[in-house]
Amino acid sequence: MQCDNCGQRPAVFHTTTVVNGQKQEAHLCEVCAHEKGQASFTFPNLSIQQLLSSFLGQDPFVVGARTAPQQQAEPTCKNCGTTYSQFADGGRLGCAQCYDHLEMYLNPLIKRIQGTTVHAGKAPKRTGGIVRKKRELASLRQDLQGAIQGENYEEAARLRDQIKQIESQIQAGGDGSGME
Amino acid sequence: MAWNKLVSQPASKWTDATGPHAEVVLSSRIRLARNVTNLPFPHQMNEAQAEELIRQVETGVREINLVGLSSRVELFKLADTPALDRQVLVEKHLISPQQAQQARGKAVAISEDESISIMVNEEDHLRIQCLAPGLQLKQTWRTASLVDDALEQKLNYAFHAQKGYLTSCPTNVGTGLRASVMIHLPGLVLTQQAGGLFHRLSQLGLVVRGLYGEGTDAAGHIFQISNQTSLGKAEEEIIEHLEAVVLKVVEAEKQARLHLHGEMPLQVEDRLGRAYGILSSARVITSEEAMKLLSDVRLGIEMGLFPRLSHRTLNELMIAMQPAFLQKAEGRELNPLDRDAKRATLIRTRLAS
Ligand SMILES: [Zn+2]
Ligand SMILES: [Zn+2]
Numbered sequence: 001m002q003c004d005n006c007g008q009r010p011a012v013f014h015t016t017t018v019v020n021g022q023k024q025e026a027h028l029c030e031v032c033a034h035e036k037g038q039a040s041f042t043f044p045n046l047s048i049q050q051l052l053s054s055f056l057g058q059d060p061f062v063v064g065a066r067t068a069p070q071q072q073a074e075p076t077c078k079n080c081g082t083t084y085s086q087f088a089d090g091g092r093l094g095c096a097q098c099y100d101h102l103e104m105y106l107n108p109l110i111k112r113i114q115g116t117t118v119h120a121g122k123a124p125k126r127t128g129g130i131v132r133k134k135r136e137l138a139s140l141r142q143d144l145q146g147a148i149q150g151e152n153y154e155e156a157a158r159l160r161d162q163i164k165q166i167e168s169q170i171q172a173g174g175d176g177s178g179m180e
Numbered sequence: 181m182a183w184n185k186l187v188s189q190p191a192s193k194w195t196d197a198t199g200p201h202a203e204v205v206l207s208s209r210i211r212l213a214r215n216v217t218n219l220p221f222p223h224q225m226n227e228a229q230a231e232e233l234i235r236q237v238e239t240g241v242r243e244i245n246l247v248g249l250s251s252r253v254e255l256f257k258l259a260d261t262p263a264l265d266r267q268v269l270v271e272k273h274l275i276s277p278q279q280a281q282q283a284r285g286k287a288v289a290i291s292e293d294e295s296i297s298i299m300v301n302e303e304d305h306l307r308i309q310c311l312a313p314g315l316q317l318k319q320t321w322r323t324a325s326l327v328d329d330a331l332e333q334k335l336n337y338a339f340h341a342q343k344g345y346l347t348s349c350p351t352n353v354g355t356g357l358r359a360s361v362m363i364h365l366p367g368l369v370l371t372q373q374a375g376g377l378f379h380r381l382s383q384l385g386l387v388v389r390g391l392y393g394e395g396t397d398a399a400g401h402i403f404q405i406s407n408q409t410s411l412g413k414a415e416e417e418i419i420e421h422l423e424a425v426v427l428k429v430v431e432a433e434k435q436a437r438l439h440l441h442g443e444m445p446l447q448v449e450d451r452l453g454r455a456y457g458i459l460s461s462a463r464v465i466t467s468e469e470a471m472k473l474l475s476d477v478r479l480g481i482e483m484g485l486f487p488r489l490s491h492r493t494l495n496e497l498m499i500a501m502q503p504a505f506l507q508k509a510e511g512r513e514l515n516p517l518d519r520d521a522k523r524a525t526l527i528r529t530r531l532a533s
Contacts, residue, residue, distance in 0.1 A: 080220050092303070095220045096338035096346045099353075110343070110350050116412035119344025121355040124337050125329065134341050 003029035077101040137166050182254050182292065187265045187508055190500035192272070192294035193251075197491035199314015203482050204430045206362040206402065206495065208317045210324040210419075213347045213356035214306040214331070215338045221348040222301040230285030230301050237300050240331040241289050244296075247330050249323070251291040253298075258283035264513075267504035273311075276302055296327060304348050304356075306331065315426060317359055317419045325415070344411065354411030359419050361426050362391060366401040366479045367436030368429075377429065384425055385409060400471035400498075405429070441483055452480035460531045464517065465524040470501055489531070497530055 001011045009029035075084040082094030084105050093099070099106060110117050140163050147156040194207040215221060216236070219229050237255065244253050258266060258279060266280035269288070274297045279286045287300040299307040308331070310324040338346040344354040352358070368374040378388045391402040405426060407418050441448050455476035459465075478494050480486050499505060501523045507514050510522060 080224055082224070090223075092223055092348045093221060093350070094224045096215060096217055096340075099340055099343060099346050106350060110353065110411070113351055114354065114409045114411035118342055118412060119340070119354045120412055121344060121357070121414045121418075122325065122328075123344070124332050124339050126332065 001027055003027065003032055005029070005032040075102055075105050133166050133170050137163060137170070140166070183256060183261070183265070186274075186290060186294070187268045190496040190505065191492075194295070194311050194313045195492060195495035195499065197313050197495055199312055199316050201427075201430050202314040202491060204364055204433050205315040205426065206313070206364060208312050208315055208320050209358075209360045209362070210308075210310045210317065210320045211358040211360075212306075212308040212324055212328055213304040213345065213352045213358075214308065214328065214335070215304050215346055215348065217336050217338045219305065222303065222305060223348070225285065225301065227285050233305055234285070234287045234300055236335055237287065237289065237298070237306070237331070240334040241298075243330040243333045244289075244327055247326055249291065249296070249326075251293040251295065253289050253291045253296055255287055255289040255300075258286040258288060264504055264508055268502075268508050271502035271504050272499060274309075275299055276307075278302065296323070298327070298331075304352070306335075315361060315423065315430070317361070317423045317426075318416075321359070321415060321419050352410050354409075355413075355415050355418065357410050357415050357418060358406050359422050360404050360406035361422070362402060362404055363426065363429065363433075364400075364402050364475065364478060365429070365433050366475055367433045367440055369401050370440060371436045373432070373436060377432065381405060381425065381429075382408075384421075386422065386425060399468050400475040402471075402475070437479065437482065448483070449480075449485060452476045452483070452485055456480065456486060456531070459527050461528070462524045464520045465527065466520055467501060467503065467523065470523060470527060471498070474498065493530060497527060500530075501526055 003009050003011045004027050006029060009031060011027035011029055076082070077094055077098040078101050079097035080094035082098055082102075084102055087093055087098070087102070093102075107117055140159055144156055144159040144163065147153075147159055197206075199205070199208070216233065219225065219233055222230070225233075234255075234257065241253050241255050258275070261283070263280070263283075266275065266283060269275045270277050270280045272294065274290055274294065275286075275288050276299065279288070279299060279302055285301055289298040289300070290296065295311050297309045297311075299309070308324055308327055310320045310327065312320045312323075340346055345356040347353050347356055365374060368377060381388055385408045387406050387408050389404045389406075391400070391404055405422070407422055410418075413421075455473040459470070459473050459477060474494055474497065477486060477489065478491065481489050481491060481494070500509070503519055506519055506522045506526070514522065
């Protein structure tokens with residue numbers, strides 16, 4: 001089934017609205033449904049639950065259901081047993097490890113709510129040194145890819161050395177310094 | 181004892197109205213959501229796990245008291261406290277309504293001057309809150325971060341290299357930060373600029389809520405402005421953005437007040453004078469009506485109409501006139517009419533003194 005709105009992408013959100021006693025069905029793609037959900041942003045008083053359910057494709061003023069991304073087994077946190085649909089209903093995760101076990105499903109949601117999935121702020125002092133180095137490493141690896149693609153081999157060699165150096169620092173347990 | 185003072189005195193650090201721009205910004209608040217590893221999030225905890233976390237926080241509080249803050253922090257288990265007392269803390273925004281209703285396994289650590297409160301086992305394991313009068317978000321953030329550092333000595337925070345601090349709801353993940361100001365905007369509401377302004381704020385990634393009631397009809401014209409997202413930007417950046425926008429709002433509010441007073445001095449002074457008149461002679465008053473009229477009186481103080489009154493008096497009244505606070509002061513439960521009568525008496529006496 002194609003999206004009612006754009007007719008281009010497959011419809012994944014199926015909603016039923018009641019307007020003046022008339023039942024209206026809508027079938028929207030991810031993108032159009034999201035834009036529809038965005039409209040509720042201008043209501044400053046939505047609760048977190050309403051906010052979440054609107055992001056999950058259940059507009060607070062609409063009765064609807066989201067097609068499960070896959071019709072197979074329900075995604076579940078291996079640590080606490082929280083399922084994705086339990087989270088979608090209550091708006092709460094069960095434990096810190098849910099972020100890993102449900103990552104595939106949470107990442108798109110976090111991206112939509114927060115606009116990104118990458119933290120750029122404070123880190124605990126205890127893990128701070130290593131975390132910082134890991135972030136540095138990720139960005140250096142990206143630079144390296146760019147240098148190789150641009151056939152800039154001198155730069156690539158320099159970056160490779162830098163990466164090796166940081167990797168060995170992480171191996172050694174990080175110095176934990178330099179955090180603010 | 182500290183608890184008795186906490187539930188019987190309306191005055192605290194923020195009510196003294198000493199901060200920058202206190203004529204428009206009532207208070208600045210920083211909230212950090214934190215969780216520990218190896219325990220499920222609060223709504224999944226059993227009683228033993230909840231108690232275990234409270235024990236850990238108790239040792240963390242000792243660390244806080246070693247970092248040289250001006251005020252001592254003390255932890256209270258909410259299950260040991262009377263329901264009415266908890267309601268008073270809700271009215272003071274020191275604990276959440278949810279914590280007041282289900283007190284088992286919940287605790288709060290509060291500093292003597294009430295500028296710091298750490299809710300334990302609320303939606304997240306910890307909700308660190310710091311509060312200051314006027315617009316001082318940066319300073320308040322520094323205090324919150326210091327408290328956070330001290331707690332971290334004893335608590336093993338759930339932190340993800342990519343996603344940051346992990347929270348029970350993904351709307352708070354990353355920094356776990358909600359920075360907010362409580363702001364009085366009668367000028368913008370009366371000149372009908374508030375709706376447009378709130379819309380623009382939402383486009384700037386900020387959220388506006390009515391503090392008592394919703395929309396621009398919020399009783400008392402008091403609103404809360406806060407950041408919408410918690411991930412992807414450093415705390416300082418989120419706070420600087422909010423502070424820069426709030427400064428513009430403060431400027432616009434001052435302009436609107438000047439404009440109102442300049443264009444229609446008679447009508448404005450009449451309205452504010454009538455508000456004072458009702459408050460100083462009413463025998464029965466609901467908290468909603470009182471909030472509205474106190475908003476006018478607050479504006480009148482700014483316009484120099486009530487030289488004997490201070491923002492501090494009004495801030496304390498706003499706390500003391502709440503239902504639980506009135507009943508606590510009276511030492512018994514009151515029916516709504518008695519409450520409205522006590523409220524009217526309280527306001528009359530405070531305005532006269
Ligand atoms: Zn579409
Ligand atoms: Zn889990």
